[in-house]
Amino acid sequence: MALADFGAYKAKMALPDEVIDFVVTHGIGSGSGWSSNFTNTSRAWNGEVTTAAAVKPGATPALCDRTTPGAMGQRNAPAGLQNRVWLNNLTTNTEQTLMLVDRLAHVAGLIPTNTGVQTIDFPPLTRYATDPRVFAAVEIYTIVGATPTTIVMNYTNQDGAAKTSPPNAIGGTGAREVARILPFTLAAGDTGVRDVASIQLAASLVSGEFGITLYRPLLQIPLNPTGDYLNSGDPLRELSMQMPLVLDDACLQFMVFATGVFTPVMSGDVNFMWV
Amino acid sequence: MSSYANVSEFINRKFGGGNGLPESYTLHKPWRFNGGLNTQPSTGKTYSLWVLDGYPGAGSPPGASMIPTRLTPGAIPFTAPSGGREKWLDYVHACNAVPGSLCFVDRLFAVSGLDKLSTSVQPIAPMALTRYTSGEGNLLFLEVYSIIGSSSTTATITYTNELGVGGRVSTCMIGPNGHREAGALVRVPLVGNDRGVRSVESIQLSGSVGGSGEFGMTILRKMTPFLGDVANATGSSRSFVESHPVKIDDDACLSMIWNAGINTSYTSLVAQVSLTER
Numbered sequence: 001m002a003l004a005d006f007g008a009y010k011a012k013m014a015l016p017d018e019v020i021d022f023v024v025t026h027g028i029g030s031g032s033g034w035s036s037n038f039t040n041t042s043r044a045w046n047g048e049v050t051t052a053a054a055v056k057p058g059a060t061p062a063l064c065d066r067t068t069p070g071a072m073g074q075r076n077a078p079a080g081l082q083n084r085v086w087l088n089n090l091t092t093n094t095e096q097t098l099m100l101v102d103r104l105a106h107v108a109g110l111i112p113t114n115t116g117v118q119t120i121d122f123p124p125l126t127r128y129a130t131d132p133r134v135f136a137a138v139e140i141y142t143i144v145g146a147t148p149t150t151i152v153m154n155y156t157n158q159d160g161a162a163k164t165s166p167p168n169a170i171g172g173t174g175a176r177e178v179a180r181i182l183p184f185t186l187a188a189g190d191t192g193v194r195d196v197a198s199i200q201l202a203a204s205l206v207s208g209e210f211g212i213t214l215y216r217p218l219l220q221i222p223l224n225p226t227g228d229y230l231n232s233g234d235p236l237r238e239l240s241m242q243m244p245l246v247l248d249d250a251c252l253q254f255m256v257f258a259t260g261v262f263t264p265v266m267s268g269d270v271n272f273m274w275v
Numbered sequence: 276m277s278s279y280a281n282v283s284e285f286i287n288r289k290f291g292g293g294n295g296l297p298e299s300y301t302l303h304k305p306w307r308f309n310g311g312l313n314t315q316p317s318t319g320k321t322y323s324l325w326v327l328d329g330y331p332g333a334g335s336p337p338g339a340s341m342i343p344t345r346l347t348p349g350a351i352p353f354t355a356p357s358g359g360r361e362k363w364l365d366y367v368h369a370c371n372a373v374p375g376s377l378c379f380v381d382r383l384f385a386v387s388g389l390d391k392l393s394t395s396v397q398p399i400a401p402m403a404l405t406r407y408t409s410g411e412g413n414l415l416f417l418e419v420y421s422i423i424g425s426s427s428t429t430a431t432i433t434y435t436n437e438l439g440v441g442g443r444v445s446t447c448m449i450g451p452n453g454h455r456e457a458g459a460l461v462r463v464p465l466v467g468n469d470r471g472v473r474s475v476e477s478i479q480l481s482g483s484v485g486g487s488g489e490f491g492m493t494i495l496r497k498m499t500p501f502l503g504d505v506a507n508a509t510g511s512s513r514s515f516v517e518s519h520p521v522k523i524d525d526d527a528c529l530s531m532i533w534n535a536g537i538n539t540s541y542t543s544l545v546a547q548v549s550l551t552e553r
Contacts, residue, residue, distance in 0.1 A: 002292025005283030032372030032508070033543050084290070095509040097370040097545070099301075132352055133300055135330065150310070166310035166328045174542055183303050183543075185328035188335055189348025217301035220368055220547040222509040236282070240366030240514040240549055241289035242299065257545060258508045259372045275290065 001082065001275050009236070016271040018075055020045050023267045024254060032259040033174050034181040036139055036213070038070045038103065045072050056141055057211055059109030061122045064251035071103070072252035077274040083246040084275060085219065086235045090268035092223040096258040098266065100219040100244075103251040104128060107212055112144050112205035117154075119198045120212055127247045128216045132158035132192040137213050138170055138182040144208030148172030153184045153199050153212075158192035171205050181213070181255055218244040218252075223266065246272065278363065278519045279553060285365075285516060288551050298354060299549045304329035304531065306540040308457040314422055316535035317453030321460040323493070324531045324544075325349055325382070326420050334530070336387035336420040336489050340400040343382040343528035350382075351529035353550055360552040362527075363520035369502050369546035370510025374536025376501040377511075377546065381406065382528040383413060384474070387491030391423050391449075391484040398477045399492065406524045407496050410473030411437035417449055417461040417478075418493040424486025426450045431479045432463050432492070437471035450484045460493075460532060498523065501534065510545075523550060 003009050023044045024037050039055050055070030066073055077083035085100065092098075105122040128134050136153060150167035157163045165184050169175050175182055186193070196212050219242055235243045246252065258264055279285045288295025306313050307328040316322055325334040326349075334349020341347075345355060356362045369377045383404050389397055407413055415434055427450045435441040445466050448454055454461050465472070475492050484490075498521055502511040515521060523529070531546065 002287050002290035002295075004287060004292070006281075006286055007283075009286045032541075034545075095507045097368075097508055097510050099545075135301070135303070166307070166333075168328075169305075169307070169312075169542070183330065185303070185305065185307060186330060186332035188333045190332040191330070191352045217547075220301060220545070222368060222370065222512055224509050236286070236516065238512075238514060240516050241286060241297075242366060242549060243289070244299065257370055257510075257543070 003275060012273045012275065017274045018272040020072055020074060020270040022270060025263065025265045034183070034255050034257050035179045036181045037254045037256065039141060039179065057106040057108040059107065061105060061107040061120050063105050063123050063126055064103045065249040066251055068251050070253065072270065074246065074252060074272055076248045081274040084243040084273045085246050086243050086271050087221060088269055088271060090223055090266065092225050092264060092266040094225055094258060094264045096223050096256050096264050098221045098223050099217055099255040101215040101217050101253060101255055102127060102247065103253050104134065104214040104216060108141050108209060110199065110210050110212070112208045112210065115201050115204060117198045117200050120196045122195050122214060125194065127250065129194065131216060134192045134194065134214055134216050136184045136193040136196050137215070138210055139213045140176065140178055140180045140208065140210045142209040143178050144176045144210055145171045145206035146176060148175065149201060149203040149205065151199055151201050154197045155193050156195040156197070157187070157190045158194065160194065163187040163190060167202060288553060294358060294360060295551045295553070296354065297551045299547060300351060302330055302351060302546040302548070304544045305542055312540055313458065314456040315538055315540045316456065318535055318538045320453030320535055321462065322458040322533045322535060323418055323460045324458065324533055326457055336491065337385040338388055340386040340402045342402055342405050343385055344526045345528060347528050351548065353529070355525050356552045362523040362525065362550050362552055364498065364523050364548060364550050365515045365520040366549040367499055367502065367546065368510055368512035369544065370508055371541055371544040373539050373541045376503050376534045376536070378497055378501045378532050379499045379548065380530055380532055381496040381498055381524065382493060382530055383407060383496055384494040385491060387420050387489055389478060389491055391490060394480055394482060396477050396479045399475050401474055404473065406526065409437050411471040412496065413471045414495045414497065415463040415472040415475060416493050416495060417447065417463065417490060419455060419457060419459040419488065419490045421457050421488040423455050423488035423490055424450060424484040425455055426483060426485045428484050429481040433476040435473045435476065436469040437473060439473060441476060443469060449490065498529070
């Protein structure tokens with residue numbers, strides 16, 4: 001249900017239906033790019049911390065939901081109401097862009113020394129099944145080789161057609177570290193992913209472990225360590241009312257874009273509004 | 276249709292009221308071309324991200340003269356408005372690991388496959404613009420679709436200005452670094468008091484550029500100001516709530532252009548666009 005006006009917006013913002021506080025520390029290491037906090041041990045939702053071993057996906061492709069270990073675990077909105085999310089009271093020790101995503105499906109245990117086709121085949125998505133904005137990415141669980149190589153993804157695109165991605169970079173500084181997220185680029189003209197059938201490495205990564213994650217970006221927030229207004233997360237003033245819809249059973253997590261060698265620590269509140 | 280009446284209407288539509296149908300897209304464009312690292316950019320030069328790998332997937336060289344649209348593969352996807360409503364861009368954000376600035380554009384006209392070895396006049400097959408048809412405010416570029424030779428060459432371009440006056444003659448360079456890599460955009464300066472481009476008529480090179488590769492000509496429309504210095508991971512954002520949202524044509528072929536702040540290839544440029552209907 002849409003909020004009628006600014007007054008209704010103010011009233012709902014003053015009393016969120018749910019608030020989850022978080023503290024996250026990343027220790028991603030060298031190089032710039034995206035990282036996932038899903039298996040990060042230094043992550044707390046409302047004070048609860050789950051071990052990395054408990055949340056790392058298995059070798060069988062699986063769907064994710066709000067009960068998946070490592071998920072934020074928000075409540076579903078009551079029947080008939082939508083769940084909208086925003087962040088505030090954000091602090092960070094380094095410049096970064098914070099992305100809130102709905103983690104849709106994942107698999108780990110892909111073999112870094114196998115240069116043959118490695119079959120994946122996720123179960124049919126239960127959220128965003130035909131949404132053109134689903135990303136597929138390599139997610140690294142144990143640091144992989146130092147020599148850069150490439151990986152291709154055989155996938156089903158937003159229209160249901162079978163495609164092969166261009167070769168994407170993997171391995172080497174910036175593309176090998178634990179928790180690194182490497183979004184796949186798509187075949188010419190494609191806009192999204194429905195399923196990943198298989199992947200193939202061009203050369204051995206020698207060691208480590210990686211997997212494939214499907215996710216739907218929801219919110220992208222620039223963060224600044226000086227604690228200025230950017231970190232207010234105010235949806236109206238700063239983000240043109242970016243208060244994305246959170247589907248029932250969404251598996252919410254953060255991804256972070258930062259540069260160089262860093263150990264970003266960030267904290268704040270994730271707020272939910274049922275309308 | 277004018278823009279939002281007030282903040283309350285904007286809030287209502289962003290929640291889906293009044294068929295606002297809000298949508299938001301995350302875009303990802305690493306400095307990769309055709310499955311490999313693209314030739315590094317040159318500081319201060321402008322690049323189209325059209326042919327780069329990413330989300331969305333790379334666009335293709337247009338070939339014969341064409342009017343790109345929302346459905347042209349490679350365009351930033353959005354849902355066409357319906358019910359007599361219009362599409363409005365209200366927020367953009369971008370971040371990168373290297374210095375530079377980013378702008379969102381509408382690709383109005385494109386042609387490629389021009390002969391980079393010929394010094395003859397090459398006529399451009401005319402096509403009437405379907406958006407921003409007067410030409411005022413439209414920009415003209417040479418666009419490189421795959422890396423060409425390195426012989427510095429003067430290109431003489433003839434175009435029609437925003438008043439419909441044809442035969443306007445301008446020149447620019449093609450071939451030097453920053454003017455030859457896949458994605459390179461070389462701006463064609465307007466002459467006299469011209470304020471835009473309605474069409475391009477011909478091009479003539481003073482010499483062969485050499486090499487392989489492909490280039491063409493593109494008419495672009497800037498839809499947003501440049502997001503300044505999207506480096507430092509925080510990036511740069513622009514909310515149009517306090518100014519006013521940007522109207523996007525129903526058939527806009529949205530893409531991005533990058534002003535390189537450093538001659539370094541980057542691993543990841545991520546952007547977000549947010550649109551609503553009214």
